[in-house]
Amino acid sequence: MVATTSSVAVASWETAQAALGIELSEPERLQLETVARDAQSWLEGLTLETGEPVWSHALGMALLAAELKLDLASRLAALLYPVPTRVPEQWDAIQESLSPDVLRLIKGLQRLHGVRLRSGDGAPERDTIEAVRKMVLAMVEDVRVVLLRLSSRVMTLRWFAKHPEHESARSYAAESQTLYAPLANRLGIWRLKWEIEDLAFRLLDPETYKSLAKRLEERRVEREAFITERIAEFTALLQQMKIAPFEVTGRPKHLYSIFLKMQRKRLDLREIYDLRAVRILVPTVADCYAVLAEVHARYQPIEGEFDDYIARPKANGYQSLHTAVVAADGRPLEVQIRTFAMHRAAEFGVAAHWRYKEGAPKPSSYDEKIALLRSLLAWRDEVADANVWADRVKRAIKEEVIYVTTPAGRVIDLPYGATPIDFAYRIHTDVGHRCRGVKVDGQIVPLNTPLTTGQTVEILTAKTGGPSRDWLQPGFVVTRHARSKIRLWFAQAEQAQLEARGKTLVEQTLARAGKTKTKVDDLAARLGFKEPAALYRAFARGEVGPKALLEAVEGKPDASESASAARRRAPQDHVGPNAVASVVIGGERGFYAQPAKCCLPQLGDAIVAFLSRSRGLTIHHQACPEIARLRHVHPERVLPATWESS
Known part of the structure; x- marks a missing residue:
C-alpha cells in the first residue's frame, strides 16, 4: 500500500460538519457550527497572497485540527484566525465573546504568520534560526499554535499541488522541507509529516515524483493482493495466541520516504522491503514481544532488518518493533508491531498529549515541558547550526530566558528580568543610546519595567543624544552587554x-610660541604618539608639558620625555607608576590609562579600568581591594578592560 497525498478541496461547511465536530460534546458542536457559519459569511470571496481562498484554507485547518483530536478552542482559532486582519470590523464585534484561550491561540497564529525564509533554496542561516526562534516562542507558550501552523502549511501545499505553476510554489515547498517537515517529525506527528514531505517532493521534483508514482501504480493490484493474504495469515496467528483486541492492517508507504530510501541505500524500487508492509496493533508491550517471537518462529527473519524502538525510542518518542521476514511466497515483508497507545502517539505525536478536554487540566508538568523542549532542540539541530541559541532554549525550561518581539515580529531572547533598555541595546547599540521611552503591547511604561515572554516592545528614540547615568543604577539594566555599552559611552x-x-x-x-604652522601629525609622531588625538589627551592630563612640546617642535625632545614616549610606544614587561598604558575597553582600542599606584598592575595581569573625574582612566588589578571598594561606591565608573598588546 502506497499513500498518495490528498488535495481534495473542502467543498462547504455542510460537507465538513460531521468531521469538524468529532469527539466534541453537543454544546461544543453547536458553538462550533455557529462560529463556522459566521466565519464562512465573512471570509468567502477573500483570497490569500498565494491565491488560495481564505475560507477553504481556514476550514481545512480546522478539519486537520479535528483529525489531530485538538480541542474546541483550537478548532475555533483555526476558523477565526484570518478575521482580525481580513475583516477587522467583524473582529471588533466578536472578540469579547471569545474565551481567553481562543484569543491567545489566534494571537499566536498571527505572530507566526510572517515566518518565512527569504529564499526557498539554501536560505541564509540567520533567516532559518530566526524562523526557528519564532516557532519555539509560540511552542513555549502553547504548542497548539504550532500544530495549527503545521496544518496551515499543509493546506497551502495542497493548494500549490493544484497550481504548481504559481511563482511561489517552489519556494514554499523548499521551505516546508527545511522547516516544517522536520518539525512535524520531531513532534512525532506522522500524519502531517508525510503529507508535507510528499507535497513538497511533488512540487520540487515533479518528474521524479510522477515516474515513481507510475511505477508503483503499475504493480498496485498485485501488491494489495499480497498484503491481503498476509493480513489473513497474521489475523489467524493472533486469534490462536488469544490476544484481544488486535488490529492488522497494510501499512502505507509514502512516496518521499521511498525515494529517500532508494537514494540513501542505492536500491532499486524492487529492492525496497517495506513496500510490502503489515502493521500489527496489540494491547500491551508484552504482547508486542510475544507476537514478534511468533513471527520470527514462523517466518525467516532477514538479517540486519530488525529494530527495537520500544527499548530504544527515536528522538521524537516514536516506539515500535520493526522487522523484515521472508513471506510464504518467498518475497520480503516488513512487519511493524506496536501497542494501540504507541500507534496513537506515532500518528499524532505531541498532539496526543495536548488534547484539552472539558474539565481536564492542561498538561503543564516539568517533565512534559522538558520532553517538548528536547524535541525542539533536536529539530533545531536538523535545520540550523546554532549552539549558542540552543543553550538559550535549554535555559527557557528554567524560566531563565524570556522571548519578546519587535513591532515587525522579530523575536528577541533576553535574560529573565530584562528591561526595555536591555531590549534596546540588544537591537542595536545606537538604539540603546538614543532610547527615550518604550511602548509595551502598545502602552507607554517606565524604562525599568521588567519584560515578560510574549510582549511586543517598541523603543521610542531621539535623533541624537546618549544614555542616562541613571541607567547604571540598580533596576534599569540586567544584561552585561547593555551595562558595558553604557559605561563605554x-x-x-x-x-x-x-x-x-x-x-x-x-x-x-x-x-x-609663534608656531601655529606646525604640523601636529608630525609633532605627535616625534613625541611617540600614533595620532594627534593621543597627544591632545596626554597634554590635557599633564603627561606632556609645554617645554617638551616646544622642544619637539624644534626637533630636540628632552631625554626624559623621549624615554616616556618610548614607554608609550611599545609593550613592556614592567609598567611603572608614571607610565601610560594603551588598553582596550568594551572592545574599543585606543584608550590610554595610568596604572593605579595602589596595586601597580603589570602587563598580562587581569585588569579593570576606573574612570576618574580628575585623572581620566586608571587601571587596577582585578583583585585590588581599592577597585572592590570603588565597585561598591561608583559601579557606573568601573569598566571592563584588557591590555591592548594582548
Missing part, C-alpha cells in the same frame, strides 16, 4: 572632552 564621552581640552591647550601653547 561615558568613557568615550569623557575621552572626547579630554581630547578637546588638550587640543585647545596645544593650540594655545603653539600660538604663544
Whole structure:
C-alpha cells in the first residue's frame, strides 16, 4: 500500500460538519457550527497572497485540527484566525465573546504568520534560526499554535499541488522541507509529516515524483493482493495466541520516504522491503514481544532488518518493533508491531498529549515541558547550526530566558528580568543610546519595567543624544552587554572632552610660541604618539608639558620625555607608576590609562579600568581591594578592560 497525498478541496461547511465536530460534546458542536457559519459569511470571496481562498484554507485547518483530536478552542482559532486582519470590523464585534484561550491561540497564529525564509533554496542561516526562534516562542507558550501552523502549511501545499505553476510554489515547498517537515517529525506527528514531505517532493521534483508514482501504480493490484493474504495469515496467528483486541492492517508507504530510501541505500524500487508492509496493533508491550517471537518462529527473519524502538525510542518518542521476514511466497515483508497507545502517539505525536478536554487540566508538568523542549532542540539541530541559541532554549525550561518581539515580529531572547533598555541595546547599540521611552503591547511604561515572554516592545528614540547615568543604577539594566555599552559611552564621552581640552591647550601653547604652522601629525609622531588625538589627551592630563612640546617642535625632545614616549610606544614587561598604558575597553582600542599606584598592575595581569573625574582612566588589578571598594561606591565608573598588546 502506497499513500498518495490528498488535495481534495473542502467543498462547504455542510460537507465538513460531521468531521469538524468529532469527539466534541453537543454544546461544543453547536458553538462550533455557529462560529463556522459566521466565519464562512465573512471570509468567502477573500483570497490569500498565494491565491488560495481564505475560507477553504481556514476550514481545512480546522478539519486537520479535528483529525489531530485538538480541542474546541483550537478548532475555533483555526476558523477565526484570518478575521482580525481580513475583516477587522467583524473582529471588533466578536472578540469579547471569545474565551481567553481562543484569543491567545489566534494571537499566536498571527505572530507566526510572517515566518518565512527569504529564499526557498539554501536560505541564509540567520533567516532559518530566526524562523526557528519564532516557532519555539509560540511552542513555549502553547504548542497548539504550532500544530495549527503545521496544518496551515499543509493546506497551502495542497493548494500549490493544484497550481504548481504559481511563482511561489517552489519556494514554499523548499521551505516546508527545511522547516516544517522536520518539525512535524520531531513532534512525532506522522500524519502531517508525510503529507508535507510528499507535497513538497511533488512540487520540487515533479518528474521524479510522477515516474515513481507510475511505477508503483503499475504493480498496485498485485501488491494489495499480497498484503491481503498476509493480513489473513497474521489475523489467524493472533486469534490462536488469544490476544484481544488486535488490529492488522497494510501499512502505507509514502512516496518521499521511498525515494529517500532508494537514494540513501542505492536500491532499486524492487529492492525496497517495506513496500510490502503489515502493521500489527496489540494491547500491551508484552504482547508486542510475544507476537514478534511468533513471527520470527514462523517466518525467516532477514538479517540486519530488525529494530527495537520500544527499548530504544527515536528522538521524537516514536516506539515500535520493526522487522523484515521472508513471506510464504518467498518475497520480503516488513512487519511493524506496536501497542494501540504507541500507534496513537506515532500518528499524532505531541498532539496526543495536548488534547484539552472539558474539565481536564492542561498538561503543564516539568517533565512534559522538558520532553517538548528536547524535541525542539533536536529539530533545531536538523535545520540550523546554532549552539549558542540552543543553550538559550535549554535555559527557557528554567524560566531563565524570556522571548519578546519587535513591532515587525522579530523575536528577541533576553535574560529573565530584562528591561526595555536591555531590549534596546540588544537591537542595536545606537538604539540603546538614543532610547527615550518604550511602548509595551502598545502602552507607554517606565524604562525599568521588567519584560515578560510574549510582549511586543517598541523603543521610542531621539535623533541624537546618549544614555542616562541613571541607567547604571540598580533596576534599569540586567544584561552585561547593555551595562558595558553604557559605561563605554561615558568613557568615550569623557575621552572626547579630554581630547578637546588638550587640543585647545596645544593650540594655545603653539600660538604663544609663534608656531601655529606646525604640523601636529608630525609633532605627535616625534613625541611617540600614533595620532594627534593621543597627544591632545596626554597634554590635557599633564603627561606632556609645554617645554617638551616646544622642544619637539624644534626637533630636540628632552631625554626624559623621549624615554616616556618610548614607554608609550611599545609593550613592556614592567609598567611603572608614571607610565601610560594603551588598553582596550568594551572592545574599543585606543584608550590610554595610568596604572593605579595602589596595586601597580603589570602587563598580562587581569585588569579593570576606573574612570576618574580628575585623572581620566586608571587601571587596577582585578583583585585590588581599592577597585572592590570603588565597585561598591561608583559601579557606573568601573569598566571592563584588557591590555591592548594582548
